Amino acid sequence: MQHQPILATLESLKARPPGASRPVAVYDLDSTLFCTGPRNLAIAHDFAAIRPRIQPFVDKLRAEDMGWNVMADLEALGFQDKAVLAELRAFWRATFFTDHYVAKDWAYPGAVDLVRAVAATGCLTYYLTGRDEPGMRAGTLRSLEECGFPLPGPEVLLHMKPSWEDEDLTFKLASFKELHALGDVVLAFENEPANANRFHREFPAATVVLHATIHAPDPEPLDPGVHRVDTLAVLGLELP
Numbered sequence: 368m369q370h371q372p373i374l375a376t377l378e379s380l381k382a383r384p385p386g387a388s389r390p391v392a393v394y395d396l397d398s399t400l401f402c403t404g405p406r407n408l409a410i411a412h413d414f415a416a417i418r419p420r421i422q423p424f425v426d427k428l429r430a431e432d433m434g435w436n437v438m439a440d441l442e443a444l445g446f447q448d449k450a451v452l453a454e455l456r457a458f459w460r461a462t463f464f465t466d467h468y469v470a471k472d473w474a475y476p477g478a479v480d481l482v483r484a485v486a487a488t489g490c491l492t493y494y495l496t497g498r499d500e501p502g503m504r505a506g507t508l509r510s511l512e513e514c515g516f517p518l519p520g521p522e523v524l525l526h527m528k529p530s531w532e533d534e535d536l537t538f539k540l541a542s543f544k545e546l547h548a549l550g551d552v553v554l555a556f557e558n559e560p561a562n563a564n565r566f567h568r569e570f571p572a573a574t575v576v577l578h579a580t581i582h583a584p585d586p587e588p589l590d591p592g593v594h595r596v597d598t599l600a601v602l603g604l605e606l607p
């Protein structure tokens with residue numbers, strides 16, 4: 368039942384009258400379509416090769432269970448050395464936002480089928496991500512392709528941050544103007560409640576979905592109009 372709003376939106380897209388403005392579906396990538404656990408795990412293992420003392424704790428991590436912060440995950444497993452954790456934090460910052468590591472992410476179950484099914488109804492696919500263009504575009508394209516997502520082209524756009532320093536939400540808010548110009552936003556997927564709320568307020572007719580995975584600390588309350596799902600594996604989805 369949690370997927371009913373998505374299925375209803377797909378039905379209405381199929382019945383869309385010819386000549387109506389182009390429908391647009393917006394997808395965040397990190398922790399929405401892609402699980403970043405494997406990326407974090409690979410970073411932790413590569414760091415452990417430099418600081419072997421942390422290896423037994425890294426060995427207990429599982430990609431699918433990792434939280435927002437790999438340092439916190441390791442502390443929760445009993446690793447207490449603050450100096451080594453600070454070193455890991457620096458190592459993480461230098462590696463997480465890179466082509467090499469981003470390509471390690473997994474697509475969440477159902478994510479590829481969902482994006483493809485929505486695209487098959489004639490929706491423009493618009494990936495909107497806080498990943499930065501200079502550091503992560505090549506790796507993002509590689510992983511979109513390896514996972515089987517629709518790739519950038521006339522009906523698929525990949526909008527990334529121009530630079531790593533840009534703030535994610537500010538960047539996303541700045542894209543709203545382009546989204547209005549492109550057509551009619553009918554679907555938007557996010558893992559951050561604050562971002563999902565902004566989409567809901569900007570595009571009140573759209574079905575805005577929060578994929579409840581992981582999110583930044585201290586999330587704001589979700590607007591009542593945002594739909595929350597635990598998985599993107601939508602039962603009853605018509606596959607193209």
Ligand SMILES: [Mg+2]
Binds near residue numbers: 395396398559
């Ligand atoms: Mg995200």
